[in-house]
Amino acid sequence: MAKKNNFDLGPVIQLATLGAFGIGGYFIWKKFFKEEEEEGANGFWIIKSPETNKAEVGSLISEEIIGKNYEKESYLCFIKIVNQETGELMTPIQSSNVNSGLSRPFNFEFNMPDKESIRLNIHSGRIINNEEQIDCTKVWTISSEEGYPKPICRDPYCFDVNNSIEEIQMNEFLGIVPQGMDLDSYLENATQEQLDYWKDGDGGITFNGWFNIWNSLHRQDIVEFVMKKYYEYSKINAKLLEVSFT
Numbered sequence: 001m002a003k004k005n006n007f008d009l010g011p012v013i014q015l016a017t018l019g020a021f022g023i024g025g026y027f028i029w030k031k032f033f034k035e036e037e038e039e040g041a042n043g044f045w046i047i048k049s050p051e052t053n054k055a056e057v058g059s060l061i062s063e064e065i066i067g068k069n070y071e072k073e074s075y076l077c078f079i080k081i082v083n084q085e086t087g088e089l090m091t092p093i094q095s096s097n098v099n100s101g102l103s104r105p106f107n108f109e110f111n112m113p114d115k116e117s118i119r120l121n122i123h124s125g126r127i128i129n130n131e132e133q134i135d136c137t138k139v140w141t142i143s144s145e146e147g148y149p150k151p152i153c154r155d156p157y158c159f160d161v162n163n164s165i166e167e168i169q170m171n172e173f174l175g176i177v178p179q180g181m182d183l184d185s186y187l188e189n190a191t192q193e194q195l196d197y198w199k200d201g202d203g204g205i206t207f208n209g210w211f212n213i214w215n216s217l218h219r220q221d222i223v224e225f226v227m228k229k230y231y232e233y234s235k236i237n238a239k240l241l242e243v244s245f246t
Contacts, residue, residue, distance in 0.1 A: 041136075042071070043070060043126055044067050044077040045068055045070060045136040046138050049122065050108075052142060055112040056147065056163060057112050057163035058165035058166065059165075061109065061110055062107070063107070063109075066104065067106070068101075068102070068104075069098040069101065069103075071100055075097070075126040075128070077095060077126050078093055078095035079094055079095075082122075084120060084139075090120060111165065112144060112163075116144055121139060121140075122140055124137075148162050149161060152176070154176055154182060159174075169214075173222075183229070191235075192235040195230060195233060195234055199226060211230075
């Protein structure tokens, strides 16, 4: 008489059933939900939005935004970022030919404005007959991080900076980072040529000059300080004063 096999198939059947349901469930979801989502989209849609939601004022924001062409033919597709408040482009519009069913990444960079928060519209679409047709719009909000204004000091001078760009420039201006001579020691021992270079640079080839740098950052107070120091240590100015006295 054969020995009865006592192996219980119940758990195996349950696991097999559960596994079949899981695999089947995925294909059901893919068929009726995923494809429905794709079929519901027309044109060039954003499928990956930016992740940055906080940034220091003046800091560089760098993001990749991905769009997908849901049309049945290729198009010249675009993505652009627009300031909701002003209607201005944050960066130049980016475009590329994208084949049917394919996605395309676009990389954007801009500096965080000096505001508590900024709301942006990300528009994606196609360029048809030289005209932009917007297919999708996503809203992007970025809040500024706390920490500014803050003082940057090296005796005997101390200046408030309003963002990370000003902070970097001020650290270099005062010889903090990279570490160097203090401001007065440098200017006192500088030749007239070096003083001119310190103020005006070389036309922006390697150094734009502190007058131009602070002027571009709209820091008129520091522009006036630069001019004061330039005339204080300028050999030309000293000669002019000497001639006037004589």
